[in-house]
Amino acid sequence: MTTIIDGVSRTFAEYLLIPRLTRKEQRPDLVDLSSPIAVVEPNQLPRFKINTPIVSAAMQSVSGSELAISLARQGGLAFIFCSQAIESQAEMVHQVKAHKAGFVPSDTNTTPQKTLNEVIALMKQTGHSTVPVTEDGSGTGRLIGLITDQDFWEFEDDLSDPVMKYMTPIEEVIYGEEGLTLREANRLLHKHKKKCLPILDKAGHLTSLVFKKDYEDHMRHPLELLDDSKRLCVGAAINTHDYRERVPALLAAGADVLSFDSSDGFTEFQKEGIDWIRQEFGTDVVLGGGNIVSAEGFDYLVGEGGVDFIKVGMGGGSICITREQKGVGRGQASALLDVVKRRDEYFEETGRYIPICSDGGLSNDTQIVVALAMGADFVMMGRYFAMTEESPTPRTSINGQMYKPYWGEGTNRAQNWQRYGDGTESREMVFEEGVDAYVPLVGTVGDVLRTTLYKLRSTMVNVGADSLSDFREQAVLTLVSEQSVVEAGTSTVFQFSSTRDYEGGGNS
């Protein structure tokens, strides 16, 4: 007989946090927002943590390499979408890993014989103002000198002159020897008041460059998520169809975290995929699974040799119409609470802590806060990041306002049949589960996260929490009535203009 579970399917907008004691020493900037993303084994430290509990959705209109770089710089993690060829996904992962982390390969080089005209054109083309001069003009050739835009006057000097007439010759160049640490390189830059330090091997060949601006940039991003080699971290999505080829390619490209991308992960296909990955690559690979919306789904994918973290959510995404199309899914708050309860029981039983990701349907900062208070360790968002400068879509002007396209993976446009398919190789999408839309352009990843994270920290202080685990422990939530939602907005006042945040007043 059909089972009807007690209660209704609830959403985050129906809950509110009750303030608790704030201690005098608490301040938003002292709150720790780091979160484990890999299973925490009994009496062990987390194998992998993110510094900001926010990850970006594995979607074509969201997570490309530019967004991944920006998000990792803010301490979060992007999941590069898998609805593309293995080679192009691996290349995107590679671009993030190759993004400068101190020692940068030189990609703007010249020879002593080239003219100033040619160097100026090169500088304009690459946007770089420091150009190593090497014997053969390559980024690994023998270094002859350095030329910067400070060494000549574009409108005074004879631009047909050769570079060698203006460059700083190698005898006067301050350089570092291969093998020195980044700290030593930065010290040399500081000591000699230089902006760029070439690193040379024993034969005098250029190996990389170290820039003062990168050091400053790094100091301005204290939460930057870096691997052991000081490269930015990046996640990559995988599907249940081609993981045998995709996983090795992504790992070879340097992906730090993998996650199955499926609208319904409670399947034997996903279980087989997990088993295969664990058998081939062991438990070192940080692997996420899902999506699920029930304790039953949790038990199926979690366990020794199971996934590291689990994504919760079905049908709540801003571009998602799965519930309307198929009548399947669950209110995001109810789904999360159910899985969190089971996760906590599992922890009591085994001592293993499984991080939970609440995926989709977060339409404003308040809901991010509520999701984390309810027990999510981190949240995954699509729309939020689609609205940023760094999402991989072009800006589009509509009626004088800037927008960016945002489409679901279940649309004909994305053709992500692997995410929605039934496990067969049928590439036909009989009906769509997502929509193709536009979202307003709101700024950079840094801009939007600054506000969101400040609000989160500030609410955590209201609740007396110093860390996300504290927050989960301390949080007391109440269901709100329709009238109390009205009460939460302004009342009986006249507002001339709205200055609400990027989310478009989702809770106004």
Ligand code: MZP
């Ligand atoms: P949101 O942050 O835009 O509300 O939701 C993003 C999430 O929606 C994704 O992480 C993914 O789980 C889900 N998604 C992506 N495409 C679709 C679709 O086409 C979808 N239905 O539901």
